[in-house]
Amino acid sequence: MKTRRFPPALPILTLLAMLGPVAAGLWGTFLPAFGHLPAAGLSGPSLAPFRDLFDWAGLPRAMLLSISTGIIATSVSLAIVMLVTAGWSGTRPFRVLERLLSPLLSVPHAAAAFGLAFLIAPSGWIARLLSPGLTGWERPPDLLIVQDSWGLTMTVGLIVKEVPFLLLITLAALGQADAQRSVTISQALGYGRLTGWLKTVFPRVYAQIRPPIYVVLAYSMSVVDVAVILGPNTPPTLSVQIVKWMSDPDLAMRLTGAAGALLQLALVIGALAFWRLGEIVAAHVGRRWIAAGRRGRLDVVTAHVALGLGAASALAVLLGLVVLAIWSLAGFWGFPDAFPDQFTFRNWMRFGPGTLEALGETALIAIVVAGVALILTIGCLEAEYRHGLQFSQRGVWLLYLPLLIPQTAFLPGLQTLMLNIGADVGRLPVMLAHLVFVLPYVFLSLADPFRAWDTRMGTIAAALRASPNGVLWRVRLPMLLRPILTALAVGLAVSVGQYLATLLIGGGRVATLTTEAVALASGGDRRAIGVYGLMQTGAALVPFALALLIPAVVWRNRKGLRHG
Amino acid sequence: MDKGLSLRNVTISKGDVPLLSVNHDIGPGEVLTVMGPSGVGKSTLLAFITGTLAQDFEATGEVWLDGHEITHAPPHQRRVGILFQDDLLFPHLSVGANLAFGLAQGGSSRDRLAKVDEALDEVGLKGFADRDPATLSGGQKARVALMRMLLSEPCGLLLDEPFSRLDAALRAQVREMVFDRARARELPVLMVTHDAEDARAAGGVIVTLGR
Numbered sequence: 001m002k003t004r005r006f007p008p009a010l011p012i013l014t015l016l017a018m019l020g021p022v023a024a025g026l027w028g029t030f031l032p033a034f035g036h037l038p039a040a041g042l043s044g045p046s047l048a049p050f051r052d053l054f055d056w057a058g059l060p061r062a063m064l065l066s067i068s069t070g071i072i073a074t075s076v077s078l079a080i081v082m083l084v085t086a087g088w089s090g091t092r093p094f095r096v097l098e099r100l101l102s103p104l105l106s107v108p109h110a111a112a113a114f115g116l117a118f119l120i121a122p123s124g125w126i127a128r129l130l131s132p133g134l135t136g137w138e139r140p141p142d143l144l145i146v147q148d149s150w151g152l153t154m155t156v157g158l159i160v161k162e163v164p165f166l167l168l169i170t171l172a173a174l175g176q177a178d179a180q181r182s183v184t185i186s187q188a189l190g191y192g193r194l195t196g197w198l199k200t201v202f203p204r205v206y207a208q209i210r211p212p213i214y215v216v217l218a219y220s221m222s223v224v225d226v227a228v229i230l231g232p233n234t235p236p237t238l239s240v241q242i243v244k245w246m247s248d249p250d251l252a253m254r255l256t257g258a259a260g261a262l263l264q265l266a267l268v269i270g271a272l273a274f275w276r277l278g279e280i281v282a283a284h285v286g287r288r289w290i291a292a293g294r295r296g297r298l299d300v301v302t303a304h305v306a307l308g309l310g311a312a313s314a315l316a317v318l319l320g321l322v323v324l325a326i327w328s329l330a331g332f333w334g335f336p337d338a339f340p341d342q343f344t345f346r347n348w349m350r351f352g353p354g355t356l357e358a359l360g361e362t363a364l365i366a367i368v369v370a371g372v373a374l375i376l377t378i379g380c381l382e383a384e385y386r387h388g389l390q391f392s393q394r395g396v397w398l399l400y401l402p403l404l405i406p407q408t409a410f411l412p413g414l415q416t417l418m419l420n421i422g423a424d425v426g427r428l429p430v431m432l433a434h435l436v437f438v439l440p441y442v443f444l445s446l447a448d449p450f451r452a453w454d455t456r457m458g459t460i461a462a463a464l465r466a467s468p469n470g471v472l473w474r475v476r477l478p479m480l481l482r483p484i485l486t487a488l489a490v491g492l493a494v495s496v497g498q499y500l501a502t503l504l505i506g507g508g509r510v511a512t513l514t515t516e517a518v519a520l521a522s523g524g525d526r527r528a529i530g531v532y533g534l535m536q537t538g539a540a541l542v543p544f545a546l547a548l549l550i551p552a553v554v555w556r557n558r559k560g561l562r563h564g
Numbered sequence: 565m566d567k568g569l570s571l572r573n574v575t576i577s578k579g580d581v582p583l584l585s586v587n588h589d590i591g592p593g594e595v596l597t598v599m600g601p602s603g604v605g606k607s608t609l610l611a612f613i614t615g616t617l618a619q620d621f622e623a624t625g626e627v628w629l630d631g632h633e634i635t636h637a638p639p640h641q642r643r644v645g646i647l648f649q650d651d652l653l654f655p656h657l658s659v660g661a662n663l664a665f666g667l668a669q670g671g672s673s674r675d676r677l678a679k680v681d682e683a684l685d686e687v688g689l690k691g692f693a694d695r696d697p698a699t700l701s702g703g704q705k706a707r708v709a710l711m712r713m714l715l716s717e718p719c720g721l722l723l724d725e726p727f728s729r730l731d732a733a734l735r736a737q738v739r740e741m742v743f744d745r746a747r748a749r750e751l752p753v754l755m756v757t758h759d760a761e762d763a764r765a766a767g768g769v770i771v772t773l774g775r
Contacts, residue, residue, distance in 0.1 A: 388618065388619035454652070455616075456648055456650070456652055457652055458616075459611075459614055459616050460646065460652050461640075461654075461665070462614070462638075462639035462640040463614060463640075463642075463644060463645050463713070463718070464645075464665055464716045465640050465643070465668070465716055466640055466665070468638075468640070470640070474665070475656075478656045479654070555656065557696050558655055558698065559696055559698035559699060560655030560656075560696070561655050
């Protein structure tokens with residue numbers, strides 16, 4: 001008799017939690033986009049919502065912004081990461097950069113965006129440090145840097161956050177690509193390090209990191225919080241405009257918003273197809289480039305430029321956090337002084353109570369969601385182990401699906417659907433919506449270490465008469481403590497950073513650090529933003545520190561677990 | 565026959581490719597050595613007996629242990645002990661806790677501690693209970709792994725190239741210890757190896773698998 005304590009029901013439940021809200025949300029977007037919204041007394045089908053959408057004068061610009069920011073942010077961050085890895089992997093500068101970038105992964109997008117704004121704005125820290133000495137500016141120059149109408153600053157804001165993400169993904173892929181030996185061989189054949197890497201390792205690595213790259217593209221095209229903080233206003237990006245329509249007191253505007261959401265979805269699908277086409281062209285050109293046998297004369301220059309860009313992107317986030325900290329402690333700080341006249345805790349006293357309340361809400365949601373995601377993930381992976389199931393490549397794409405569908409395409413629909421069935425907005429629906437985004441990241445973070453566990457340990461434990469559950473609880477989970485806590489920290493960070501899901505599904509009534517911080521963007525109170533931005537960063541960062549610290553303390557006398 | 569490990573008409577194949585077929589009884593205290601080049605499915609046979617055969621293999625035949633058929637029993641209820649070429653001590657547990665993991669359930673904690681200490685003493689590792697297994701030498705680890713397996717009171721013992729990671733001097737010593745203990749407890753032993761020296765030292769029947 002086989003005992004089946006872990007029914008394959010758990011994987012099905014996981015898929016449901018991940019894809020159910022997405023499917024429901026798309027349905028909820030589809031109906032009002034064609035004029036059907038019973039809550040507002042409207043029933044379709046009608047094409048009026050699309051007519052209204054196309055009547056909006058800002059539409060061409062908003063669509064262009066969505067496409068340009070997405071494509072540019074994705075290709076530039078990919079290029080930086082690939083060239084830095086090609087030119088430097090295995091060297092000291094690379095390890096330094098890796099150490100700098102890893103913690104930055106968990107910095108919420110909104111905090112990084114605020115930090116960048118405080119750095120490069122005309123009255124930002126860089127201008128202050130250079131003025132009046134180098135620039136001669138006595139007052140901030142009248143330049144539109146932040147929220148420029150081309151969305152360039154917003155694109156930069158996305159790049160500095162995507163570089164750490166893509167770098168870590170690449171590092172994980174490198175482990176399986178046997179990169180070092182390929183580079184050694186190509187160097188022996190006279191190729192420069194960078195050219196050799198691009199010609200031999202890059203094709204293998206790219207095939208592995210393709211899904212996360214598509215995620216970056218879809219995300220960059222439809223991001224809302226970064227666009228609210230750094231993006232243009234007149235008109236805003238399509239996704240920001242969709243949220244505006246959805247938040248309009250006039251319910252009829254939701255029809256236009258839903259039509260916009262479908263358009264956003266079409267744009268993302270189109271861009272992904274375009275990117276795929278680019279891959280085919282690049283593969284063709286690449287093969288000819290490889291066959292031509294050039295050894296790479298510009299390697300050294302290219303590698304240095306790439307390293308400089310990588311370092312700049314890390315510094316942009318780090319210095320951004322520093323300037324957030326300075327503003328949070330600033331008394332009077334006139335332009336062009338490099339530092340405030342005095343440092344004070346007054347801002348923290350003033351905004352502290354508010355942030356603590358938001359922190360409580362943030363933590364409650366994040367802990368429940370990340371905990372549930374962790375349990376589902378372990379259940380799935382354990383079921384896979386016990387039943388000898390194998391995840392196909394298609395299964396992996398299912399994991400990425402909720403991250404590939406633009407948030408602005410299905411979250412508004414989910415909100416509308418809840419409105420139609422009369423469900424209450426609030427904390428629980430927000431948690432379910434967070435779970436959609438948290439689950440894939442927790443799963444992707446834990447899957448590799450969980451599967452890499454030596455299953456002979458399980459055979460031995462079973463031979464020692466430990467039951468399957470005994471093996472799981474007494475051997476496998478303790479041995480995997482570190483990756484489990486890391487996956488939990490990833491889940492917490494993803495939940496803490498959620499903006500749109502909290503805003504739309506919470507109906508504005510669930511106030512987390514992220515929604516509060518982004519809401520401050522329009523007011524421009526830099527001290528308040530400094531306090532909220534830092535709290536938000538801390539909420540995402542502290543779990544990672546604990547994920548490193550706890551296993552180090554618990555297993556301090558266990559040498560065999562120090563690197564696992 | 566009652567006591568011992570019997571493989572009755574066991575065949576294992578992968579897809580349509582037959583890998584091996586074995587039909588053999590191993591009496592108490594006897595050793596059956598299965599030899600053959602790597603890749604013929606020696607370890608697969610052991611996985612079939614422990615109940616951990618991967619799903620892409622197909623097996624027919626029966627496994628009997630001490631008069632019970634265990635072909636379809638869950639791995640943890642088969643009472644088949646196994647040692648691999650790696651010690652596979654649980655890295656998160658102390659040496660003593662590793663042994664206690666193996667020790668059959670029941671008894672007061674003082675009794676259990678005493679049994680663990682006794683087992684350590686038996687292999688010359690007195691006072692090692694609180695040590696981190698990662699700090700032990702290769703020979704010490706092998707001894708702990710053996711005692712851990714014996715404490716679980718198995719009715720049969722499988723050895724999967726158990727000595728191939730040990731250096732020559734240690735190898736003979738550990739080998740002798742394993743076979744002595746198995747004989748003393750009257751355990752049927754099935755060993756797979758590609759080392760002729762191991763096979764000779766085992767002193768039992770040798771079956772060679774090959775294509």
